[in-house]
Amino acid sequence: MLYHSTRGSAEELTAGAAILKGIAGDGGLYVPESFPDIGDMPRLYTMPYGSLAKEILRLFLTDYTEAELSEAIDQAYDAKFDTEAIAPLTERGGYYFLELFHGRTLAFKDMALSLLPRLLKIAARKQGIFGGITVLTATSGDTGKAALEGFAGAEGIDIVVFFPEDGVSEMQKRQMRTQDGANTHVIGVYGNFDDAQTGVKRIFAQGIPGVYLSSANSINIGRLLPQIVYYFCAYSQMIERYRLKPGDSVNFTVPTGNFGNILAGYYARRMGLPINKLICASNDNRVLYDFFQTKEYDKNRLFIPTVSPSMDILVSSNLERLLYHISGSALTNEYMEQLSKEGCYKFVGDAEGFAAEFAVQDECFEGIRELYEDSGYVIDTHTAVAFKAYQKYRDRTGDNTPNIILATASPFKFPESVCAAIDGKYAGMGAFESVRALSGLTGSGIPEQIASLEHKENRHTRVCTPADMRIALIEELPYTHSK
Numbered sequence: 001m002l003y004h005s006t007r008g009s010a011e012e013l014t015a016g017a018a019i020l021k022g023i024a025g026d027g028g029l030y031v032p033e034s035f036p037d038i039g040d041m042p043r044l045y046t047m048p049y050g051s052l053a054k055e056i057l058r059l060f061l062t063d064y065t066e067a068e069l070s071e072a073i074d075q076a077y078d079a080k081f082d083t084e085a086i087a088p089l090t091e092r093g094g095y096y097f098l099e100l101f102h103g104r105t106l107a108f109k110d111m112a113l114s115l116l117p118r119l120l121k122i123a124a125r126k127q128g129i130f131g132g133i134t135v136l137t138a139t140s141g142d143t144g145k146a147a148l149e150g151f152a153g154a155e156g157i158d159i160v161v162f163f164p165e166d167g168v169s170e171m172q173k174r175q176m177r178t179q180d181g182a183n184t185h186v187i188g189v190y191g192n193f194d195d196a197q198t199g200v201k202r203i204f205a206q207g208i209p210g211v212y213l214s215s216a217n218s219i220n221i222g223r224l225l226p227q228i229v230y231y232f233c234a235y236s237q238m239i240e241r242y243r244l245k246p247g248d249s250v251n252f253t254v255p256t257g258n259f260g261n262i263l264a265g266y267y268a269r270r271m272g273l274p275i276n277k278l279i280c281a282s283n284d285n286r287v288l289y290d291f292f293q294t295k296e297y298d299k300n301r302l303f304i305p306t307v308s309p310s311m312d313i314l315v316s317s318n319l320e321r322l323l324y325h326i327s328g329s330a331l332t333n334e335y336m337e338q339l340s341k342e343g344c345y346k347f348v349g350d351a352e353g354f355a356a357e358f359a360v361q362d363e364c365f366e367g368i369r370e371l372y373e374d375s376g377y378v379i380d381t382h383t384a385v386a387f388k389a390y391q392k393y394r395d396r397t398g399d400n401t402p403n404i405i406l407a408t409a410s411p412f413k414f415p416e417s418v419c420a421a422i423d424g425k426y427a428g429m430g431a432f433e434s435v436r437a438l439s440g441l442t443g444s445g446i447p448e449q450i451a452s453l454e455h456k457e458n459r460h461t462r463v464c465t466p467a468d469m470r471i472a473l474i475e476e477l478p479y480t481h482s483k
């Protein structure tokens with residue numbers, strides 16, 4: 001299986017080389033040359049998560065040996081996750097939730113970022129690159145921490161995370177600033193996520209002499225592929241519980257920001273998983289909702305900071321891959337050029353099999369409260385956007401296909417908002433006070449990863465402007481500033 005760029009340059013790479021490079025030389029994103037057919041599904045239904053991951057990823061990562069892949073997957077999906085199911089399906093209040101937050105940083109980013117560092121290390125070894133690798137990442141909050149945890153202590157690799165200084169939750173910021181590991185670097189940016197992401201893309205384009213740059217963002221194909229697995233895993237769990245018969249169709253509602261998670265669902269469908277609709281849920285920053293309604297992508301609008309910060313995105317990078325798969329590289333090039341020049345483009349293709357809805361902040365709060373009162377189940381602010389968006393979709397269309405909501409973060413990551421949504425009396429409480437209140441409301445203990453943050457020292461305090469990100473990076477890296 002080879003990988004090439006969405007923008008059509010002749011470059012063709014193995015999976016390992018594409019993962020190592022992160023972004024293509026022409027500015028595009030790497031895509032697989034074809035979608036492998038998963039074949040006969042029933043054999044998958046009873047597989048544990050790791051076996052399912054091997055079964056799916058070996059079709060894409062054909063330059064990795066079975067032994068390499070097997071070891072990497074076994075090490076990624078182990079006791080770091082607090083449940084053997086890795087991605088358990090829960091039925092509450094008459095809705096299905098696929099819980100993707102049982103990894104080390106309590107967000108779905110762990111699903112891919114537990115594996116990516118291992119894939120990257122193997123790829124580097126195969127290419128004879130030892131040391132001097134810097135993994136650059138822009139984060140709207142959750143990728144940063146998951147990437148830091150995934151790469152902390154990795155030999156010969158530095159991990160650098162840029163985050164919007166005022167655009168992440170208090171808990172997300174603490175999680176990143178307190179990160180251990182001599183090879184971890186965290187830099188705040190005075191700007192929003194799009195500023196940070198654009199800055200990182202600019203550093204890629206310019207390069208840094210003597211440094212091999214790679215990416216842990218979902219522009220990296222190595223982030224996307226591991227996410228295909230849990231769509232199959234969700235389907236298997238529905239079968240196991242007799243909620244679906246083999247071959248039945250299912251919908252997924254996905255709280256969406258950079259379009260990585262939902263795109264993995266599209267890949268799963270292209271491989272043969274019977275998905276009827278992929279429902280793209282947006283928050284108040286409803287660029288994608290508007291896009292699916294009108295075919296016009298327009299980022300020229302006010303950026304609205306919300307309580308679901310990981311979805312506060314106006315330029316959804318992975319949409320480029322979908323455009324490519326539907327329309328090919330010539331049109332994708334045109335769209336991306338218009339996006340960069342004018343901030344908008346009109347799509348002429350057909351995004352079949354997608355639907356879209358949005359839920360504004362009040363609806364998100366309402367969703368959290370409603371589900372808690374009906375069922376005692378507490379969801380985070382991102383999952384709540386998907387929950388409300390799904391209800392609106394169902395009411396609007398009458399589509400009664402069984403639906404799975406992807407639950408992308410633990411409520412303990414956004415305790416102030418979640419508590420205040422459930423009961424106004426919690427409004428204005430501090431982060432850790434809210435954590436304790438939330439523990440009372442859910443009847444579950446405070447996750448260790450959160451409890452330990454309260455008294456940890458902030459190790460990373462650097463902040464820069466978007467224009468100075470490259471300079472800040474050079475100052476931060478031990479082997480560039482010592483020269």
Ligand SMILES: *Cc1c(COP(=O)(O)O)cnc(C)c1O
Nearest residue numbers: 142257258259260261310408409
């Ligand atoms: C990253 C993230 C999202 C958005 O996922 P994309 O792949 O960027 O669309 C949604 N919810 C949470 C909690 C996240 O961390």
